[in-house]
Amino acid sequence: MIQNIIFDFDGVLVDSExxxxxxxxxxxxxxxxxxxxxxxxxxxxxxxxxVIGKLSKKFNIQNNKKFYHDIMAIANNIxxxxxxxxxxxxxxxxxxxxxxxxxxxxxKKRIIQGLKNVHLFRFFKEENIFSFDxxxxxxxxxxxxxxxxDDSNINPEKTIIIEDSVVGVQAGVxxxxxxxxxxAGGHWFDERSSQELLDVGAYTVVKNYQDLLKTIEEL
Numbered sequence: 001m002i003q004n005i006i007f008d009f010d011g012v013l014v015d016s017e018x019x020x021x022x023x024x025x026x027x028x029x030x031x032x033x034x035x036x037x038x039x040x041x042x043x044x045x046x047x048x049x050x051v052i053g054k055l056s057k058k059f060n061i062q063n064n065k066k067f068y069h070d071i072m073a074i075a076n077n078i079x080x081x082x083x084x085x086x087x088x089x090x091x092x093x094x095x096x097x098x099x100x101x102x103x104x105x106x107x108k109k110r111i112i113q114g115l116k117n118v119h120l121f122r123f124f125k126e127e128n129i130f131s132f133d134x135x136x137x138x139x140x141x142x143x144x145x146x147x148x149x150d151d152s153n154i155n156p157e158k159t160i161i162i163e164d165s166v167v168g169v170q171a172g173v174x175x176x177x178x179x180x181x182x183x184a185g186g187h188w189f190d191e192r193s194s195q196e197l198l199d200v201g202a203y204t205v206v207k208n209y210q211d212l213l214k215t216i217e218e219l
Contacts, residue, residue, distance in 0.1 A: 002098060002219050004159040006148055006177070009104035010045075011164035011185040014114050015086050016079065017044050018186035023075035024055070027067075033059050041192055045165025047105050047138055048072070085118045086184050088209030093123050095213060101128045101152065103144045105167070108133065128152065140167040142175035149175070160216065164188070166200050173201035178219075181205035182212060 011017040021040045028035055035055075043051045052068050061067050093100070102124060104111055108131040115121035130151075135143035149156050161172040161179045164187075172179035181197035183205060188194070194205040206212045 002158055002160055002216055004099045004101065004152075004154045005096065005216075006101040006103050006145065006159060006161045006172075008045075008161070008163045008165070008168050009102050009106050009111050009114070011086070011187060012162050012182055013086060013089055013102070013120060014118055015084050015186045016114065017164070019078045019083065020048065020051075020075055021187060022078060023071055024051070026074055027071055028055070028059070037187070037189060038191065041187055041189075044187055045105060045139060045163075045167035047132065048075075079114070080117065083114060083117050085120060086182075086209075088184065090120065092209040092213055093120070096216075099128075099152075099154065100124055101130065101148050103130045103148050103161070105132045105138045105144075107131050139165075139171035140174070142171050145172055145175035145177060149177075160203075160219070162212070163197070163202070166196055169197050169200045169202045178203045180212065180215060182209075184208045 007013050021037060024040060025035055049068065052064055056064050056067060100123060102111060108129055111129055111131060112121065115124060130144050130148050132138035132144060135147050137143045145161065156177045159177055161177050162182050163169045163172055163179050164182050164185055169179050169181060179202050181194060181202040183194050184207060197205050204215060206215055
């Protein structure tokens, strides 16, 4: 029986992956560089600084520091004003009776602010929020998930991870914890196949939180 649920943050609890995509596409579009949603989906789950590095190399952008500063300014403005939850998550959290954790490639301050912005902070104890800046290596390495297990003294065999990205699933699988892929976020457009999550080891993939609840009840 599952007792613990570890949520990724971006794209699982809050619909923020699409916000980051918009910020990058706006910045690059102003410079006559076109990146489609489908192309940008390949960067889902990566830290922003890593995406900056890859795009800088691809499009020969020289000033990485300014690139990062400008992207963060655009994204933070959208984040503060327009951040929403992933559809169905609040109802799901209200219906479950599991210990709840967050493990993310975002920073802890950003996670807490995001939770407060969308009124989800009341559901999570601050000590149950884990971020990449608390461990040696970010996802796809398993460090952040292993830290949740170790610090919280929970049984990994009675734990599931909810992830929306390839790097996140890889991290959960490397931590030897069952991972369920969730494709409810706005960055999962109709043409994007959930097979990419199964290919890297997800136990199963669900399209929404209603299906997720049924899946967990069957485990």
